[in-house]
Amino acid sequence: MKKQITLEEILDPVGKSLFFSKYWGKKHLILRRNKFKDLYTWNDLSSHVNKYPHIKGLQILDYDDKGDRWCLDKHKALKQPFFKKSKIVDLWWKGKSIVIPFAEYSSKKLVDMCFEFERYFGHGQCNVYASPSKGSKSFPAHCDKTENFLFHQEGKVKWTIYKEFAPDKPKTIIDEFVLDAGDLLYIPQYQFHKVDTVGPRILCSIHFKNKKEQSLDKFKITSIKQNVREKWWNLNPTVTKTKKVVINRRFPMTSQTWKRPYFKHNQK
Numbered sequence: 001m002k003k004q005i006t007l008e009e010i011l012d013p014v015g016k017s018l019f020f021s022k023y024w025g026k027k028h029l030i031l032r033r034n035k036f037k038d039l040y041t042w043n044d045l046s047s048h049v050n051k052y053p054h055i056k057g058l059q060i061l062d063y064d065d066k067g068d069r070w071c072l073d074k075h076k077a078l079k080q081p082f083f084k085k086s087k088i089v090d091l092w093w094k095g096k097s098i099v100i101p102f103a104e105y106s107s108k109k110l111v112d113m114c115f116e117f118e119r120y121f122g123h124g125q126c127n128v129y130a131s132p133s134k135g136s137k138s139f140p141a142h143c144d145k146t147e148n149f150l151f152h153q154e155g156k157v158k159w160t161i162y163k164e165f166a167p168d169k170p171k172t173i174i175d176e177f178v179l180d181a182g183d184l185l186y187i188p189q190y191q192f193h194k195v196d197t198v199g200p201r202i203l204c205s206i207h208f209k210n211k212k213e214q215s216l217d218k219f220k221i222t223s224i225k226q227n228v229r230e231k232w233w234n235l236n237p238t239v240t241k242t243k244k245v246v247i248n249r250r251f252p253m254t255s256q257t258w259k260r261p262y263f264k265h266n267q268k
Helices: 016-023 042-050 085-093 108-117 255-266
Strands: 029-031 059-061 069-071 098-100 124-131 147-154 157-165 173-179 184-187 191-197 201-208
Touching (some): 042 085, 042 098, 108 201
Antiparallel strands (some): 029 184, 059 098, 098 124, 147 184, 147 201
C-alpha cells in the first residue's frame, strides 16, 4: 500500500520547517523542479468539458470580449446566456481561458494532496486554469484571501509578483518570471500577483484559508483521524480483491508448445 503523501515531499527541497518560518504569510516561494506535473492533463480537461452541462462548475474568462466571466452555476443569477457544448468549445478555440472550480475530486492524487495540506491549513479546494494559446486572458493584478499553492501542469506561465498586500494597491513589481510544467509557486494570502499566458497551459491552484488563530508559537496540526475531508473511494474490484496467481513455469506457453496441439485438435 502506497504511503500518504507528506507536506515535506510537496515542499521539497525547501521542506515544511523552512517554509513556515521564512515564507508562510510573508513572501512568495518558487520551486523549479520536475515534480507533481501529472495532477491534471489535457485529457482530463477534455473529459470534463465533454460531460458538460452535467458537471458542477465551469467558467469562461472574457467570454464577451468585455472582461466578464461566464459561470455555469451562476449564469441565471447573473443574467448570462446558457451555452451549448459546441459554443463552449468554440470559445475555447477562439482563445478564451477555462476555469474548473472544485476540481480536487478529479483524481486520487489531488484528493490526497488536499488531505495533507488540510492538516496544516483550513479546508480548501483545487481550481484548474486552462488556456489554449498565447495571449489568452487571465485575471488582472489581484490578491486572494487564501494561501495559494500553484502546481504547473502543462505549458509555461509568466508571473508578476507585487510587493503590496491588501488592503494596499498593487504598485511595486518585485519579481517577474516564467514557470514550466513541474514547477510550484506559493503566494501568500492577500499578496498581489498577475498571470500572463505565453502559450497553451494548465495550472492547478490548490488553496486554503489559515486555521483560526494559527501561529508559529501555537501551531495546530490536524491528525489524519481528525481530518474531515471525504476520502477517495476505490471501486475497482480487481484491486481490492486480488488473488495470487501461480504460474507453472515447467511448461511455458510458447509457439512450439501450443500451436501444434491446438491445430491438431481442431483439424479432427
